[in-house]
Amino acid sequence: MPLFITIDTNNKITSQGQIETTMASTETTIVGIRPDTYDTHYNPETKTTYESEESYTARQLNKRNVYLTASDYTQISDATFPGTISQWQTYRQQLRDITSNSKWPYLDTEDWPTKPS
Secondary structure (H helix, E strand, O other): EEEEEOOOOOOOOEEEOOOOOOOOOOOOOOEEOOOOOOOOEEEOOOOOOOOOOHHHHHHHHHHHHHHHHHHHHHHOOOOOOOOHHHHHHHHHHHHHHHHHHHOOOOHHHOOOOOOOO
16 A cells, blocks of 8 residues: 655645555655654655654643643642752743753753752
8 A cells, every 4th residue: 555645835744644546646745655753844855754843842842841740749738759849940940941942942861951859
């Protein structure tokens, strides 16, 4: 079954899949390619897919929000957790400020704040 993607005029992938019949490539339908999980665009020169900066940034923001949500409980006065409330407040502020990092959104693991222990 041939794999395919369809793209718009900005090379943004609008759909992808496979079909049981034969299919011909057109200007907006590329046959024989499957993007990686997060790929959102197609480069016609290299015939490869890639993730747009917008998509990658959104995933990084989501990751930050997951970390913030996972540490919400540390702000409840009678909760028990490792570290001090002050350490957790600092950690959470560093997460909120992560978009100010000069490497944003292309952060290395060590660019993310360390959870108090």
